[in-house]
Amino acid sequence: MKKSFMFKGLILTLVFSLALVGCAQDSEPGEESLENEIKVGMVTDVGGVHDNSFNQSAWEGLQRLEEAGAKVDYIESQGESDFEPNLNEFVNDGWDLTWGIGFLMGDAIAAIAEQNPDSNFGIIDAVVDAPNVVSTVFKEHEGSFLVGVVAAMTTETNKIGFVGGMDIPVIKKFETGFVEGVKAVDPAIEVVIEYTGSFVDAGLGKASAATMYDNGVDVIFHAAGGVGDGVFGEASERSGVWVIGVDKDQSITFGHEVTLTSMMKYVDEAVYQVSKDFGEGNFEGGVRELGLAENGVGLPAENPNLSDEIMDAVNDYKEKIINGEIVVPSGI
């Protein structure tokens, strides 16, 4: 009796571990050929490296750098208090450049950069005033202006929605640029704005979207990370409504039936550029701002849902913004 119980336990344990093994991923290919010998690390915020958003995009940028011969790696933060030790992990291990990904990591980068004046850092979406930090920020308002134009030319109800994540400066830039873009086409269009206070709770996005669509909105632009998944979810249960994605080309995830277009934020490009410059010895602390002119923001290359007329208008506005004819306010 007792023995059979033990055996059962043993078998259960084995089955359990085998099942887990099935899920284990292959290890990454070994690093080789360090031509320019730079080591670049990045610390994600709590979203993790497969967040379908800026953390993932940043990691894609570093993977491109890896192909160019650098050594790259990442650490995922489990909570806010992990930021500092995770950054230190790279610093103490002698990595040349350490990225902090996301606005929320600003304080941690500032603290670690001050404690380690001989190490170099990069941060996305926040400005840290230190000589050894490159603060990479985007002109989200410029890209959002363009999708605002798209939304205004697409809407039939003359009601457009904006769903934001947390009410922080960087999201404010999306909102302001978007509203400006809409008004540039037709000032009579109403823009409904709602902040959900979260970047992760898809349920909140679904609820906001449902309310908006019920009230006659037919195009929603979201700048809300994972909350946006709920906006897409609600839209896919209805017909005749659109969502404008954010950060990445979200039609890849959610399909062309609901995704009108996306406001791309090329975090990968920024991370790649800054790290590459660093590898070539051109590291300069300070603020790097990437807008339409620098290919930091924009629409995806393929837009099957947009007519030629809309694309022409978008390109027209894009040119005007790049050559300074139109200055899009950032709202902050």
Added chain:
Amino acid sequence: MKTLSRWLLKESIIIPLISVFVGLLIGAIIMLFGGYNPVEAYQALFKKAFGNIYGIGETIRTITPLIFTGLAVAFAFRTGLFNIGAEGQFIMGSLAAAYVGIMLDLPAIIHMPLAVIVGGVVGGLWGGIAGYLKASRGVHEVITTIMLNWIALYLSNYLIREYLIEKGQQKSVTLAESSWLSFAFLTDMFNNARIHFGILIALLCAVVFYVILQKMKQGYELRSVGLNPHAAEYAGINVKGNIVKAMVVSGMFAGLGGAVEVLGVTHNVIILPAFQGYGFDGIAVALLGGNTAFGSIVGAFLFGFLSFGATGMKLGAGVPFEIINIVIALVIYFVASRLIFKRLLNALNVNKQEEQ
């Protein structure tokens, strides 16, 4: 020799030990199958947590809040209550301590202790709500504490946004330095690790836990209610009063945890997008520690050291963080299913006796 082996074979000690060992072992097997080197990985784990003075400091920093929430859950459990609300009590404790730290301007000798105490009191009151509802209305504490967690989360976010916010940020303004539990000489000594004196308060709380439950008449009553409320009532113990008291003390531990985390580490409170998980980890810590004071310290130590050291495995051996979560889960799983090992031990003992 015989007494030593008997002491080592004591169920309360050997079962957690076996669980930890088996957890690490199966974790190693999983790593092997995943193509990682488990020896390298565990070396990196230890190196990160204890390899240098910075690591030691940060490990202690990670352990500190877990001791508090572990004690909170364990205390309630010993009195027959399942406090899932340590998370919310922790949040309310941080908020209250932050409020005192930001709004008041006092000399450090008063400011810091006051912030700690207020944090503990508010956490205790928050736990007391659930205790009162259970005692007076019979509402199960699992339901109320879960709901109070959400209320605490959103109430805290609202109050921070309305009264404490730093402009353009998702966090409060920084606390006055006179309320801090961290000191420059200590952080310098640990090479900038954010260790702080909260660990001493945590250890003190463990002593208080032990003294209340084991050495005081009050503790005897609390434990009696936990073991059998009907028998306790029959013996003339005020069951309802003891339920409220137990939840207040439990909440106080969690609230103190929140307070020292704010005063010692972050020096501000943030608008939380989601729960941080200190309270929920506390449940695991209490379980690992067998709901005792000393056990909670050991449990927090194990939990904190594994989760903090895990990032070392990522760089040191390429092992993803998920693996260490599996190891932690396995350890908890085996502690929870202690019956397996108990029967195993019994079987061994029976065999031995037969041989003799």
